[in-house]
Amino acid sequence: MTRFTRRSAMGAIGAAATLPVLARPALAQDKLTVGALRFTSHAASFVAFERGYFAQEGLEVEFRFFEAAQPMAIAIASGDADYAVSAISGGLISLAEKGAARVIGGALSEEKGIDGQKILASNAAYDAGLVSPATLDGKSFGITQAGSSFHYMGARIAATEGADITFKPLQKVGAVIGALKSGQIDAWSVVPHIAKPLAAAGAARIIGNVADYLPDYQVTTVFTSARNAENERAKTESFLRAFARGADDFNAALVDKSAGDDAAEDMVRLIHKYVYTDRDYDKARPAIVNGAMRINKDGALNMGSVEDQLGWFRSEGLIKDTITTETLVDPSYVDII
Incomplete structure (x- = not known):
């Protein structure tokens, strides 16, 4: 798996941030690994990294890239990754049932009026x-x-x-x-x-x-180990704050298109560092723009969609009948939509 890391804080960019002063100092940095796919839909993490939002929260982030959701869930449970963004899978649900993983927020969503999957x-x-x-x-x-x-x-x-x-x-x-x-x-x-x-x-x-067929489908979620969710609350909240700022920038630039043409161009160039890296920028650009689906504001989670997914897994015999949303989701981190 490919790794990509940055150790500098990029404090100058952060000075322009519009959010209130954060409680966590960016002096003694927590090191953590974030699991991701090389998809436009994972852009919130890339933006938070490139624009220094993780660093401002006192987080030194390293990415670990995967080619499917289930191996990412296993990496979270084993401690090879600390936080990740991916779809709900049978593997993730089973690990949650074993007390090894928890969903702590929502990410990519299908939304009426936005060209999706x-x-x-x-x-x-x-x-x-x-x-x-x-x-x-x-x-x-x-x-x-x-x-x-x-x-x-x-x-x-x-x-x-x-x-x-x-x-x-x-x-x-x-x-x-x-x-x-x-x-x-x-x-x-x-x-x-x-x-x-x-x-x-x-x-x-x-x-x-x-x-x-699946209106308002909660395509991906943010998840972590049960240990992080239960015992590393300050770090987990810091991660989610930085992730949410990345999502806001992405949505404004490429989904709502409210940030202007220059911001959109800057966003595509940022994402190109991670997505379609084997293509020249001019060839990669249309594909990245075409991937601009909504990333939920503030990590909100469509619990109705999560419940539907769990219902399907149960009906297929892929998970135990006793598994519920309470098994999978830590509601203390989640805004419900």
Whole structure:
């Protein structure tokens, strides 16, 4: 896994911050590792790092990058990462049930009026008649692992359409992309910064929107170890404050577009340090802009969506019937929406 770290505080940028003076001094810094995917949807952490918000909270952050949600949850439980942002997965829920992990906030959300996650068909499947989700019956659907967000989305879409589909676990996002391009799977659903470039390059076809099937879907959450949630409250609150400031900047620049064109350009360049780093900026820029979905203000959590996800996991036998939102979420950190 790739690591990226910065030790300087960037205090000059922080002087312009509009938030009140924070209680934690930025002198004796707490070192912590933040788990992330190289997705635009993880931008709040990247912004908080690059603009010194973590440093101002007395946090010395190192990123650890993953290629799927479940390995990230395992890293949180084992102490290899301190905080992370990713979708609710069966692995995360099971670790919470064992007392090893807790959700402490919300991140990416589907929101009406904002172009969100897409449902894709391979070119071969599209040419054979998979031109909308209504024609998914009998098709294959790519996922990383059983119990992943891709599994949840695919199952909910199929259930709405009355379709019988076959799920193919491929472990990593990159492997799913390769399988879709080559026609080894028929369909997939994913965030727009991946879906739209695939379609624009002629590598797949967009056949629908996830929001039509899962309105207000809480796509990702912020989570940590139970030990951090219970015993490291000051550090955890500092992390969440910095993360929320990063989310505010991201939303203003690329979602609400209220910060102006220069701020939007600066934001895309910042994100490009972490997302599509193998592409020239001019090629990466449209894909990053296309990934601009809402990151919840102040880490608020859509508990209705979380409850729906847990209900699906229980119905599939992927988690115990006794697991509830109280098992997964530490409500003392969370604003409910």
